[in-house]
Amino acid sequence: xxxxxxLKFRKVYSPIHNLDPRMKFVYVIAIFAAAxxxxxxxxxxxxxxxxxxxxxxxxxxxxxxxSLRGATFLAAFIFLVNLAGNFFTQNYTLTVANVETAAAMTxxxxxxxxxxxxxxxxxxxxxxxxxxxxxxxxxxFSFAFTTAVRFVPVLxxxxxxxxxxxxxxxxELEKGNFMKRIRNYIPILIPLIVSAIRRxxxxxEAMESRAWGATKKRTNLYALKLHKGDFALLGIIxxxxxxxxxxxxxxxxPTVRSFFGYP
Amino acid sequence: MLTVEDVHFSYQSGVEALKGVSLIVKNGxxxxxxxxxxxxxxxxxxxxxxLLKPTRGKVRVDDVxxxxxxxxxLARNVGFVFQNxxxxxxxxxxxxxxxxxxxxxxxxxxxxxxxITWALNLLGLTQYRKTSPFMLSGGERKRVALASxxxxxxxxxxxxxxxxxxxxxxxxxxxxxxMQMQSxxxxxxxxxxxxxxxxxxxxxxxxxREGKIVADGEGKDILTDPALLEVSSIVxxxxxxxFTQLQVPSLPKNVIDIYEAKTxxxxxLQRRQRL
Numbered sequence: 001x002x003x004x005x006x007l008k009f010r011k012v013y014s015p016i017h018n019l020d021p022r023m024k025f026v027y028v029i030a031i032f033a034a035a036x037x038x039x040x041x042x043x044x045x046x047x048x049x050x051x052x053x054x055x056x057x058x059x060x061x062x063x064x065x066x067s068l069r070g071a072t073f074l075a076a077f078i079f080l081v082n083l084a085g086n087f088f089t090q091n092y093t094l095t096v097a098n099v100e101t102a103a104a105m106t107x108x109x110x111x112x113x114x115x116x117x118x119x120x121x122x123x124x125x126x127x128x129x130x131x132x133x134x135x136x137x138x139x140x141f142s143f144a145f146t147t148a149v150r151f152v153p154v155l156x157x158x159x160x161x162x163x164x165x166x167x168x169x170x171x172e173l174e175k176g177n178f179m180k181r182i183r184n185y186i187p188i189l190i191p192l193i194v195s196a197i198r199r200x201x202x203x204x205e206a207m208e209s210r211a212w213g214a215t216k217k218r219t220n221l222y223a224l225k226l227h228k229g230d231f232a233l234l235g236i237i238x239x240x241x242x243x244x245x246x247x248x249x250x251x252x253x254p255t256v257r258s259f260f261g262y263p
Numbered sequence: 264m265l266t267v268e269d270v271h272f273s274y275q276s277g278v279e280a281l282k283g284v285s286l287i288v289k290n291g292x293x294x295x296x297x298x299x300x301x302x303x304x305x306x307x308x309x310x311x312x313x314l315l316k317p318t319r320g321k322v323r324v325d326d327v328x329x330x331x332x333x334x335x336x337l338a339r340n341v342g343f344v345f346q347n348x349x350x351x352x353x354x355x356x357x358x359x360x361x362x363x364x365x366x367x368x369x370x371x372x373x374x375x376x377x378x379i380t381w382a383l384n385l386l387g388l389t390q391y392r393k394t395s396p397f398m399l400s401g402g403e404r405k406r407v408a409l410a411s412x413x414x415x416x417x418x419x420x421x422x423x424x425x426x427x428x429x430x431x432x433x434x435x436x437x438x439x440x441x442m443q444m445q446s447x448x449x450x451x452x453x454x455x456x457x458x459x460x461x462x463x464x465x466x467x468x469x470x471x472r473e474g475k476i477v478a479d480g481e482g483k484d485i486l487t488d489p490a491l492l493e494v495s496s497i498v499x500x501x502x503x504x505x506f507t508q509l510q511v512p513s514l515p516k517n518v519i520d521i522y523e524a525k526t527x528x529x530x531x532l533q534r535r536q537r538l
Contacts, residue, residue: 158350164314165351167334168343169411170367187363190353194397198349 015229016058016122021131023230024119030237031115034244035108041100041256043247044107051114060121067117071110079106096262100255125150134224155196162191264290265311265419270320272306280306282474293441293451295461298471299496304454308421312341339368342417346424348408352396357388360396361411368415382414402433419450426457438464462486462500462519470495487517
């Protein structure tokens with residue numbers, strides 16, 4: 001469940017936490033776009049390193065590292081699938097170029113995880129809901145979204161308890177062949193799903209008893225406003241986008257392998 | 264026998280839940296672990312079947328250190344019934360639910376069949392054998408969870424908050440059931456807030472506070488100590504409240520048993536009448 005730890009918000013005050021969630025989201029989208037634009041290791045590595053100051057500034061490096069560690073398995077999977085894909089489609093030859101492409105694809109995934117992790121670690125679910133509302137998203141949708149985000153850690157904790165309860169009844173998750181191992185998760189998934197459904201029904205009742213949707217026009221205690229820091233981030237975002245477009249069209253990107261004399 | 268030697272435990276989040284706990288539970292003992300929320304009760308009992316491993320110190324079950332073996336092999340001797348039955352029920356019928364653990368432990372089909380019948384009978388669930396556990400009431404689900412653990416007949420039984428959400432009749436059934444288990448030589452550890460239930464059972468009481476054991480002894484000595492219970496956010500059992508407030512020098516203060524209280528009060532009344 002360590003992947004979820006990397007998405008769990010903790011209340012800390014830092015320049016990054018105080019930024020407007022809307023601007024942070026635009027930043028994530030910009031990083032996303034830049035990561036999708038490139039296919040090679042060097043620009044993706046640059047994107048990865050570029051974000052580290054944000055992590056340090058927000059003082060969330062510990063949780064951030066944990067989320068990256070949680071993503072290792074998927075990253076390894078992406079690397080192998082890419083490598084195998086190239087291997088089987090290109091006459092069963094393994095070239096340095098293939099390895100580098102696979103590495104780039106993996107790095108792209110890591111960059112995406114990194115930026116999402118920073119976003120969720122530094123944005124409270126309340127602010128996120130507020131941001132959606134102020135972006136004129138209907139309240140029903142923004143509420144559903146924030147609730148989903150809020151329940152991720154709750155579900156993760158519940159999954160842990162269920163796992164403990166079944167282990168106490170002799171369930172061994174790591175036992176058996178591949179199919180058996182998948183089947184081992186049934187005793188964990190069923191209680192988890194049942195309780196999630198039950199919880200959602202209870203939540204609906206609790207909301208209705210507190211007059212949810214009684215007025216069409218809701219007011220908020222807090223309103224989001226853009227500050228100096230947000231405009232600075234906007235500058236950075238525009239910078240990233242311009243640089244991405246410029247590099248994409250006008251700069252020939254050298255490959256890592258060319259430094260070592262491979263074609 | 265359960266041996267806990269100076270156990271410390273910290274969760275990944277950095278919270279230190281146990282700060283040096285030592286405890287010995289002998290075979291055939293009945294122990295109630297009490298204390299306020301967050302005192303570390305559940306964390307401690309999760310060490311008994313290896314679900315949690317101590318960050319420092321040692322936990323041994325019959326001389327086997329829990330760090331040296333798996334939960335599955337410890338579970339054969341240590342049955343753990345979780346607080347919320349919904350965290351474990353998943354099968355289509357009550358019968359299959361009970362068979363789950365037995366299959367995990369590799370029992371033969373005939374043995375499984377016998378054990379299911381035995382466990383259902385023991386907890387009065389025979390009529391629900393083919394019913395889905397999800398169709399049952401809260402109290403019945405709790406009993407199915409208990410049956411599914413009892414079915415493999417563990418020597419040590421741990422019950423986490425067994426009385427929550429149970430009505431009086433079910434609590435009484437549970438109490439008699441625990442007494443019966445104990446008389447058959449099983450070791451029973453319960454984690455609970457339910458002071459009246461503990462007063463009625465009168466087990467050995469281990470009182471925890473902020474990750475440490477603050478008192479360990481007979482129920483009637485610990486549950487009648489107002490200062491000790493005050494700091495642990497536990498109220499005195501009603502009988503003990505009466506006896507501490509009565510201010511009669513000839514009456515003892517450490518009484519929690521209803522029968523004992525009745526005898527003492529009757530004797531006092533009779534003596535006064537005679538005067």
